[in-house]
Amino acid sequence: MGMDIRLARIDDRLIHGQVATAWSKETGISRILVVSDEVAKDQLRKFLLKEAAPPGIKSNVISVHQMIDIYHSDLLKNEKVMLLFTNPQEVEALVNGDVSLRSINIGGMRFTEGKHMVTNFISLDEEDVRAFAYLADQGIEIEIRKVPANRKVYLMELLEKEKFC
Structure with missing residues (x-):
């Protein structure tokens, strides 16, 4: 297959200091x-996220459908990639689109009304828990770590x- 997915991470802050430094260095990504x-x-958020990428690392903001199409093409062949998501439902949609993931890292999912702090x-x-249970049933490791040096939970x-x- 084409792209080399080095890290799939759920973090509703998306590209920020920890991602831009620790994770990109740890994974050796180029995009x-x-x-x-x-x-x-959201054009403004897309622009800001592209600007937040560390020097030398390209960034793109794409829909779930676009990601499935890109994954099944040679567009990013041999590219070392980090995938960032805001929620597990979008990861579930990718897996249902035959995108192969071995593990998911969770960096942060903020508290909002109706959510319970884990x-x-x-x-x-409940929707998050259901999506994570589905992903686990597919054999995907789901681990929590803010930065690479932390112990996996x-x-x-x-x-x-x-x-x-």
Whole structure:
């Protein structure tokens, strides 16, 4: 297949200091793809995210459908890529579009009404838990780490321990 997906990360802040420095160095990427239907429609956010990419790393903001099309083409053949998402439902849609992922890293999902705090930087609602359970059922590792140096915490184990599942 074409692109080399080095990291798939859910972080509703998208491109920010930790992503721009620690994760891009750790993964050796050449491109960041923000995959979000909502952000892809917002010209100002798209512009700001492109500007936030570290020097020497290209960035694009694309819809889920565009990502599926690009994945199944040779457009980014041999490119080392980081995928950034705001929520697990968009990751689920990619997997349903036959995009192969081995693991998902969760960096942050902010608290909003109707969500329950799982950690001090991850809050989930029932739809999030359902999507993560689906991804886990597909054999995808789901781990929580803000930065590469942190110890991996496995989301599904945490949810079982906290009686979220």
